[in-house]
Every structure is written in structure tokens, then in C-alpha cells.
Amino acid sequence: MKLTKEYIKKYFKSENFFNRELSWLEFNRRVLEEATNPNLPLLERVKFISIFFSNLDEFYMIRVSGLKEQIRAKVFETSIDGLTPIDQLAKIEETVQPMVKQIYDYWHTIVLPELRKNNIFICDINELSEEEKKGLNQYFLKEIYPVLTPLAFDPGRPFPYISNLSLSFAILVKKPNGEKHFARVKIPSILPRLLRIDHIIDKNSSSQQSNSIKYVWIGDLIKSNLNMLFPGLDAVEAYRFRITRNTDLEIQEDEADDLLQLIEENIRLRKFGSVVRLEVESNMPDYMLDTLVENLEITRNDVHIIDGNLGLADVMILYDLSLPHLKDKPFYPVPSLNIEEEENIFSMISKRDILLHHPYESFTPVVDFIKEASRDPDVLAIKQTLYRIGQNSPIVKYLIEAAESKKQVAVLVELKARFDEENNIYWARELEKAGVHVVYGLVGLKTHAKMTLVVRKELDGVKRYVHLSTGNYNTSTAKLYTDLGLFTADEEICADVSEIFNYLTGYSEQKKYRKLSVAPVNKRQTFLELINREIQNVKSGGKGRLIFKLNSLVDPVIIAALYEASNQGVKIDLIVRGICCLVPQAPGLSENIRVVSIVGRFLEHSRIYYFYNNGQEEIYLSSADLMQRNLDRRVEVTFPVENPQLRKFIKEEILKTCLRDNQKARILLPTGKYVFYHPVYTEKPLNHQEYLIKYVSKKHKKPIRAKNK
Incomplete structure (x- = not known):
């Protein structure tokens, strides 16, 4: 189909397209609907609340930041749906603010009472017994106080750096002479936002004999002990705030001598991206909000006033509770291949194409495919693309094992997989140490294809086996994402995959493939x-x-x-x-x-x-x-x-x-x-x-x- 001028004129009209950003927000609204679905078990709804806020954080870090970059660069072109960047930002805020209010209202009026009915309590400090308060204060002194760093803001000390998605206190302290000063204390991200009381204080104490599970927000515990951080002064007021930074930094690959070094530098620069959103507690006074707005170099339009605890993505910790009656019925992927004793996975693939449907069927055969290839003396080479690898990857372990067995192993590790860059850099270096031929990707392109090629010496000559997939080689997400994977020994598909790997690792101007x-x-x-x-x-x-x-x-x-x-x-x-x-x-x-x-x-x-x-x-x-x-x-x-x-x-x-x-x-x-x-x-x-x-x-x-x- 050729795209003629008439064809473009016929359909390329603003009313024929939905805005990309607003469409994504409608997707997150569907997540919100699941979070508020009364037919779902309680902790499943908590899970979706967490997902809603995690999604929103990433949306602001990537998409909203991109629109603000366009405005700063004075780019006022309209998107295909007819909206300028300024129009889009306005509509985003019109959409987001009511959704956030709805989910916070639901959290307060429905979720918290239902948690209490199920003996799960998220308590205010003043609701606790004296014994519990004493135990928490001891925990604060031992575990939290040593890692807190109060940062002053005055003419001699500049406004402190605030990291992306970190939760902080803006504090007004007063000296004995009446002088008032601004300070900031970061709530440490290395500790859980919700502290489970019976895991902190003496388990043998009388207050812990009930079947109830009690939590307190770590911020509440820090706030109740703030005066310890400012000896001789009085912490008059303290309010929580949270910032979101632009993390979508542009990578000038064509100007780089070393892509890995460039990505590492961009990871460092990401920490200092401009602020695109400031979330504050609803009772923060104007003078304190103005101080933050001025020093973060934002406007009041970038501020979200939140009536509740900031950063509800962290409530996912509740989903880890061992309370099956508050979750969906457990599901375990079924074994998907039954290999006979006289067979191996290669003989099975030779006989038939095999389709795996995850997470309904186990991802284990994919791992076993790499494992068997790494240990089979007849396997000559393994080639694979890795996009989002995950931590403790068994697949990487077997690729290293294959290289150590003197097999030819070539792996394309996509360093530009957003938010997985550090993990991918680590695995790329581990693979290189073992002698794997590691390629980082092509200039100007991300390699998102999911392919594995195994070359094997057999009685009738060298034969190739391929696994192609719609999803990543990640054993964790394979339990949560629906994906399809195909094992095949089809000669034309295998030849195509070989040529694509040659394109990825070498030079190729190939324009046609047999079946792919x-x-x-x-x-x-x-x-x-x-x-x-x-x-x-x-x-x-x-x-x-x-x-x-x-x-x-x-x-x-x-x-x-x-x-x-x-x-x-x-x-x-x-x-x-x-x-x-x-x-x-x-x-x-x-x-x-x-x-x-x-x-x-x-x-x-x-x-x-x-x-x-x-x-x-x-x-x-x-x-x-x-x-x-x-x-x-x-x-x-x-x-x-x-x-x-x-x-x-x-x-x-x-x-x-x-x-x-x-x-x-x-x-x-x-x-x-x-x-x-x-x-x-x-x-x-x-x-x-x-x-x-x-x-x-x-x-x-x-x-x-x-x-x-």
C-alpha cells in the first residue's frame, strides 16, 4: 500500500486520532478500576493501587518531562491529534488530579477500614500502646537515627540536592533566640516505608500476643523524633514532600567513542534531571511551599497537593503478607514439556514446532534450552539477544558456562533498556569476563527482538535451532506477563535469524528475509x-x-x-x-x-x-x-x-x-x-x-x- 498525498489528506486529520498521553492515562484509569473493584480480594486491590502509582511515576519521569522539555525548547508544534505541548500538559493535569483524589479517597474510606476488619492496622503513633511506642523509639535510635542526615538551608549552605522519587521532610526549626531556619531530612529509601511493629519490638512482649498485624509509616516515626536531629532547637513544623525528576535523558550515540561509558555517564546525569513534579502534604503552609517551588525551579502548576501519605506505590509491601484468603487463588505455571528419557530438547524441536504460552505454561523449558545447549558437547555456538535480563538470571549463568566450555557465544545486551541499564551493564561485564562476545546494540536503534539461536553438530551435518518470543528472557516477568514463545528448527526461519544476528554483530544492508x-x-x-x-x-x-x-x-x-x-x-x-x-x-x-x-x-x-x-x-x-x-x-x-x-x-x-x-x-x-x-x-x-x-x-x-x- 503506497501512501499517496490523497491518502494522507483523507485520514491525517486531528479528529481521527486520540492523543497518545491521554490514551495512556485512560489505560491507568483501567488499572484504577481494578484497584477499586469490590469483587477483587483486598490485597489484590492493594496491589493495583501500588501499580497505579508506579505507572504514574514513570509517566511523569518520561512522558510529562518530554513535554516540558519541548516547552523549554520553545517547540510548539502540534501532535497529530492537534494539541500543543502546553495543551497536552493542561489536559494531563485535568485528567490526573481527579484520578489521584479518587484513589486516595478509596484508600481512606474503603481499603483502610477493610484492612482493619482483617486485623491489619496502619496506625498513627498516638494509637499505639506505651510499650509499642517505647519499642519503636528504641528501633529509631538503633536503626534509623544513624542514617538520617539533617540538611540546613541558609546563606552559607545551599539548597540540598533531592533525589528522584525520594520522600523528605521540609522542616522549620527555631533557635532559643527565636530565629527560624529551613531544613530538610530525607526519609531513607533503604528502609521499608511501612514498619511492621511485631518485627521490630520484642516478640515476647505482652502487646504482641494478639493475631493483629500492625504497621506504622516510617515517616511518622521519624517525625515524632525530629527534635533529636536538632539538639537545643525546636522542630516547629514538618511536612512531607516528594519530587519526580526527568529521567529520559537524550543519548547522543553517534558522538560517543564507547557506548557503555556513555550509558554509565547518562545514568549518573539522570539523577540530576530537572524536577517535573512536586507532591506535598495538603497542610503544608504557603511559605514552605514557596520555598520549595523557588529552589526546585518549578512553578505552582508542577505541584500536586496530596491529602494522604505520599508515594502509595510502596503499599505493595502489604501484598507480601502470607494471607491467601485476601488474594486470588494461587496459580502455578504448568509443566509445558515432557521430554522422554531417550530424547533431548533438540530432538523434540526437530520433530515439531513447540509453542509455549506464559505464564500459563512454565518458562523452565526456555531456561533448559540454554542450559542444555551450554552443556551439550555437540553444540558449537549460542547466540542470544537480552533486553530486560532481571537479577540472578539463570540464563546468563548458562551462557557463561557455555563460553567457559569453549563454545562460541555471542550475546547482544541492550544497554539502552530504560531503567534496566545498570543491571544490563553488570551482566554485560560478567559475560565479557567469561569470554562471551558481547555487543551493546546498534547506533540509533534499540534491539528489542527476542531471539536465541543454537548451532549444533549432528550426524547429517550442522543444524540450527531457534527460540523466538514476544517477551523478554526474564524468569521473573515470565510469571506475570502473558507472552508466546516458539521453538523451531525450520531451516528458512533459522537462516533468517542467523542473518539478523550477523546484522546485529557486523555490517549488513540486507533488505529481504525468507519468512521473518x-x-x-x-x-x-x-x-x-x-x-x-x-x-x-x-x-x-x-x-x-x-x-x-x-x-x-x-x-x-x-x-x-x-x-x-x-x-x-x-x-x-x-x-x-x-x-x-x-x-x-x-x-x-x-x-x-x-x-x-x-x-x-x-x-x-x-x-x-x-x-x-x-x-x-x-x-x-x-x-x-x-x-x-x-x-x-x-x-x-x-x-x-x-x-x-x-x-x-x-x-x-x-x-x-x-x-x-x-x-x-x-x-x-x-x-x-x-x-x-x-x-x-x-x-x-x-x-x-x-x-x-x-x-x-x-x-x-x-x-x-x-x-x-
């Missing part, structure tokens, strides 16, 4: 051609059908192509967890497009692209969403699922149940708002994720695999 599409090389054009094929099929009297499941749909060119397909009669279902800039069900624009979003127990992360193709159905899995960054600024891989049995599973058990979900699914309206898709009278309740939990439990003896064609 690769961003930024040909993925955009491939998708436009596949969408156009559905249009042509309809024009020829056939049927056109598309189902896309992804995290974000932002790219305006792809959106315009979907509008054209809709207007030509192609039926389109989009399952978009997060951002969606496409306006669905709009007359004359997108009447044949429906957008569904599912926010539930697991994070929907898999990317699936279904094309009806006049009955010759095609399904592709991918590491990529349909965003400009994925199509133009990242190395991404999209791979086909060619076995009919596996395609049927994806279509019937994943895509169709997503579209039939009437418990956790929301429908996107042409207004940009989402509404629950409630079952009609004849429909049975269906929760997509719960359905799949039951499905794999029944099928665990028959993993999702298929004989090759």
Missing part, C-alpha cells in the same frame, strides 16, 4: 502490504478480516491503513492493552473497527497479528507493537506460526476468548473513554485469563506442540 519481517528494515512495508491484501480480497468479492493483539497502537500510517481497510469492508478487531490512538466505530471512518482492552491478573504482553487471507489464515507473533519507535527506531522481529494446529490454538483459545471476555474487557468508545463489556442475557460470564488457567490445567499432559508440515 524485521524492523526497521521491512516490517512497516510488510504490514501495509498484508493489510492491503485484505482490502483487495474484499474488493474481489471475498472476505477481509484482521485481529491484532498488542500493547500499543500509535503509528499514524498503520492507523490510516486500518481506517482504509475498515472503509473498504474489512472487519477489524483490535485487542490493545495500553495506548490506542485509533478512533474506533466512528461513522465514515472506522465503523468496522472494534477496540477491546483487557486489564486483569496478568499483564497482557503478547503481540499477535492475524490475517484472514481469504481463508488461508496467517498468524504472526512479534516483539513489536505498532508504534513509530518499534517500526523505525528498534530492531524487532515478526515471525510466522505456520503449523495449522498451533494457529488454531492461538486463534480459538487466545484471540477469540479475548474478544468474548465480558469480565475484564473494556470497549473503547469513539469518545476515547472505555466501558466494560458486560455479558448480554444469553452470554455466560467469561474471564479470558481465568479461562486459560483452566484450559492449560486440563491440557498440561498435552503441551501445545504440533507435528511439522
